[in-house]
Amino acid sequence: MARSPVTNKNKKSVGLASKVTPPNGKVTINDVARLSGVSKKTVSRVINNSPLVGVETRERVQSVIKDTGYSPDPQARALAFRKSFLIGMIYDNPSPQYVVNMQRGILDTLQETSFQLVLHPCDRGDSDVHDRVERFVKQQKPHGVILSPSISEDDALCAQLRSLDCAYVRIASVEFDAPHQNIRTHDAKGAAQAARHLAEIGHRRIAHIHGLKSFRSANERLAGFREGLKEYGLSMPKKFIMEGAYDFKSGVACTEKLLKANPRPTAIFLGNDEMAVGAYQAIRMAGLRVPDDISVVGFDDTPMASRVWPPMTTVRLPIREMGSAAAKLLLDRASVEQVEERISFVPDLVVRHSTSPPESP
Amino acid sequence: MARSPVTNKNKKSVGLASKVTPPNGKVTINDVARLSGVSKKTVSRVINNSPLVGVETRERVQSVIKDTGYSPDPQARALAFRKSFLIGMIYDNPSPQYVVNMQRGILDTLQETSFQLVLHPCDRGDSDVHDRVERFVKQQKPHGVILSPSISEDDALCAQLRSLDCAYVRIASVEFDAPHQNIRTHDAKGAAQAARHLAEIGHRRIAHIHGLKSFRSANERLAGFREGLKEYGLSMPKKFIMEGAYDFKSGVACTEKLLKANPRPTAIFLGNDEMAVGAYQAIRMAGLRVPDDISVVGFDDTPMASRVWPPMTTVRLPIREMGSAAAKLLLDRASVEQVEERISFVPDLVVRHSTSPPESP
DNA sequence: CTGAAAGCGCTTACAG
DNA sequence: CTGAAAGCGCTTACAG
Numbered sequence: 001m002a003r004s005p006v007t008n009k010n011k012k013s014v015g016l017a018s019k020v021t022p023p024n025g026k027v028t029i030n031d032v033a034r035l036s037g038v039s040k041k042t043v044s045r046v047i048n049n050s051p052l053v054g055v056e057t058r059e060r061v062q063s064v065i066k067d068t069g070y071s072p073d074p075q076a077r078a079l080a081f082r083k084s085f086l087i088g089m090i091y092d093n094p095s096p097q098y099v100v101n102m103q104r105g106i107l108d109t110l111q112e113t114s115f116q117l118v119l120h121p122c123d124r125g126d127s128d129v130h131d132r133v134e135r136f137v138k139q140q141k142p143h144g145v146i147l148s149p150s151i152s153e154d155d156a157l158c159a160q161l162r163s164l165d166c167a168y169v170r171i172a173s174v175e176f177d178a179p180h181q182n183i184r185t186h187d188a189k190g191a192a193q194a195a196r197h198l199a200e201i202g203h204r205r206i207a208h209i210h211g212l213k214s215f216r217s218a219n220e221r222l223a224g225f226r227e228g229l230k231e232y233g234l235s236m237p238k239k240f241i242m243e244g245a246y247d248f249k250s251g252v253a254c255t256e257k258l259l260k261a262n263p264r265p266t267a268i269f270l271g272n273d274e275m276a277v278g279a280y281q282a283i284r285m286a287g288l289r290v291p292d293d294i295s296v297v298g299f300d301d302t303p304m305a306s307r308v309w310p311p312m313t314t315v316r317l318p319i320r321e322m323g324s325a326a327a328k329l330l331l332d333r334a335s336v337e338q339v340e341e342r343i344s345f346v347p348d349l350v351v352r353h354s355t356s357p358p359e360s361p
Numbered sequence: 362m363a364r365s366p367v368t369n370k371n372k373k374s375v376g377l378a379s380k381v382t383p384p385n386g387k388v389t390i391n392d393v394a395r396l397s398g399v400s401k402k403t404v405s406r407v408i409n410n411s412p413l414v415g416v417e418t419r420e421r422v423q424s425v426i427k428d429t430g431y432s433p434d435p436q437a438r439a440l441a442f443r444k445s446f447l448i449g450m451i452y453d454n455p456s457p458q459y460v461v462n463m464q465r466g467i468l469d470t471l472q473e474t475s476f477q478l479v480l481h482p483c484d485r486g487d488s489d490v491h492d493r494v495e496r497f498v499k500q501q502k503p504h505g506v507i508l509s510p511s512i513s514e515d516d517a518l519c520a521q522l523r524s525l526d527c528a529y530v531r532i533a534s535v536e537f538d539a540p541h542q543n544i545r546t547h548d549a550k551g552a553a554q555a556a557r558h559l560a561e562i563g564h565r566r567i568a569h570i571h572g573l574k575s576f577r578s579a580n581e582r583l584a585g586f587r588e589g590l591k592e593y594g595l596s597m598p599k600k601f602i603m604e605g606a607y608d609f610k611s612g613v614a615c616t617e618k619l620l621k622a623n624p625r626p627t628a629i630f631l632g633n634d635e636m637a638v639g640a641y642q643a644i645r646m647a648g649l650r651v652p653d654d655i656s657v658v659g660f661d662d663t664p665m666a667s668r669v670w671p672p673m674t675t676v677r678l679p680i681r682e683m684g685s686a687a688a689k690l691l692l693d694r695a696s697v698e699q700v701e702e703r704i705s706f707v708p709d710l711v712v713r714h715s716t717s718p719p720e721s722p
Numbered sequence: 723c724t725g726a727a728a729g730c731g732c733t734t735a736c737a738g
Numbered sequence: 739c740t741g742a743a744a745g746c747g748c749t750t751a752c753a754g
Contacts, residue, residue, distance in 0.1 A: 039724065073500075097458040135432075307639075308670075402733080
């Protein structure tokens with residue numbers, strides 16, 4: 001009877017040696033304790049990888065856990081820990097591709113753990129962003145949260161998270177906080193690569209439409225692009241630098257203005273692909289061609305970049321890997337706190353067919 | 362002293378009339394019970410909208426809840442309920458735009474409730490999809506899950522969810538289960554609109570590249586498209602009906618084959634925008650133009666559809682609203698079980714510039 | 723290295 | 739309509 005696979009209907013334990021699963025089918029810490037002949041506190045120690053357990057005891061408990069298929073209840077642990085097993089993703093990035101990739105990356109890391117990803121989109125324009133995040137954190141007590149740009153640049157929000165004792169990792173194009181709280185993207189270096197590419201194929205009259213100045217990434221990319229041009233002794237006149245809103249419409253509008261300049265630029269670097277596709281449209285509407293009349297470079301390498309015609313030269317950041325790394329920082333918290341190395345990602349330039357030497361250099 | 366905003370340092374209650382917040386700053390059901398002069402069970406009844414509470418008592422408790430800013434701990438409730446306050450989204454849809462819109466819709470409904478959205482992407486090709494979902498449900502005990510296509514078409518998975526006593530809503534192009542478990546999309550009607558549009562502007566040689574046959578939506582769209590053509594006495598020859606994989610590459614490949622037909626079709630309806638953009642590319646590579654030489658119609662109305670050149674005529678489903686409606690079904694469960702009305706969404710045809718009358722009808 | 727007691731903040735029977 | 743007791747499945751002090 002002891003090893004019978006038939007469900008045990010008795011309410012009472014059938015003895016220490018019995019390995020039958022409990023009647024309701026759900027194995028709890030008490031079952032594991034009983035079957036291993038130890039207290040539940042010791043089982044708890046094993047679950048939480050406490051070093052204060054004898055090797056033999058640990059092995060016995062672990063084998064019982066394996067045999068019974070025991071898996072600790074996250075809700076119960078959350079209540080006792082006063083901390084849930086949820087990882088929050090707080091974001092206001094408007095690009096679906098960015099968001100989905102980041103989610104995937106985080107989930108790659110959470111896979112096979114008992115942590116879950118919960119979504120918390122927000123709007124920086126809202127007057128109650130901070131309140132909403134505070135309510136979320138107070139209620140859910142997440143194990144940690146990951147902030148993606150541009151909300152990740154909100155220092156007041158992060159101060160608030162600290163005061164709420166909520167762990168966080170910021171993904172941003174600049175350095176913030178301690179190394180284990182920050183994934184850095186070298187947007188400037190990516191933009192510099194774009195600049196070198198354009199300079200090398202012979203462009204001299206080059207324009208840049210950056211994203212909203214309120215995004216640090218917009219400033220980083222502008223700075224990096226200038227830096228890259230400088231290496232070739234190039235610079236941009238003021239009227240060739242414009243501010244867009246990281247969206248399609250502003251890409252169209254800013255490009256239209258640039259096209260009216262005389263002489264007009266032979267190449268335009270846009271702050272993201274979304275705006276770059278807008279540039280495609282404006283150029284086409286003006287009866288001109290990409291890249292024959294004007295070269296275009298984007299930033300992000302969204303799927304759109306490879307699907308438009310001609311396929312777009314753009315700068316790629318490994319979003320998914322970044323999400324995965326951010327989640328790792330949160331999970332390995334204890335072991336990572338001392339680590340001084342800062343994790344950073346450098347973008348790649350993906351050369352496709354929206355760039356070519358200018359017709360009249 | 363009673364109304365002083367200063368934090369009370371005493372461990373003991375300072376009397377029934379006192380409205381001070383507890384020392385640690387976190388208000389619990391016990392504080393509310395004490396301050397209202399009722400048992401915590403009664404507070405619990407108020408929280409859970411039980412009708413078994415006197416009007417006066419209810420009001421008193423509610424005002425204390427408001428005054429103290431009390432908000433029940435979801436983890437504690439989850440443990441006691443044996444059911445968490447999480448809503449799972451189970452999906453395998455490859456389109457980022459679809460996924461993000463659906464998430465937004467669900468979150469629209471979850472806003473201001475204590476429910477959270479947790480993500481559970483999956484891959485129908487995986488041999489352990491079912492096991493993974495089972496582990497997820499057993500561990501997290503979600504309040505309910507929302508399944509989007511094509512995983513929503515998996516009957517075995519849904520049977521499993523039922524046996525796990527997990528509430529679910531399926532979003533699909535066909536009818537499943539009870540009305541409160543199913544959000545229906547009339548893909549066929551959307552496809553029929555596309556057919557009528559092409560027929561009305563004079564097309565006669567029309568082709569269709571549908572998605573994978575394993576997607577019910579692919580069959581629905583094909584059937585609806587045929588139905589629409591039939592109203593105009595039109596039909597498609599077998600070689601003008603091809604199977605794609607709902608991705609860019611297959612859109613290119615299938616279109617390339619269609620272009621070799623003699624005479625070739627004057628219009629192509631693709632199963633989704635992603636493939637339709639592939640058609641754009643194949644047509645362009647063949648030295649032909651959209652819509653002058655060939656009209657193209659997509660399905661989904663992704664952002665890409667309005668950004669490609671020429672802007673694409675496509676069929677639009679209100680994904681966000683669908684997600685929102687699905688979440689509502691899950692939250693209103695108790696009150697909705699008896700409802701017999703089935704919720705469904707009919708797509709719209711968005712006419713842009715990828716369709717025009719054929720040159721030689 | 724191990725355990726008995728108390729507690730996390732709520733709800734489910736069970737009474738009345 | 740209301741409440742005292744027990745319990746959900748874990749962990750945190752506190753002992754030893």
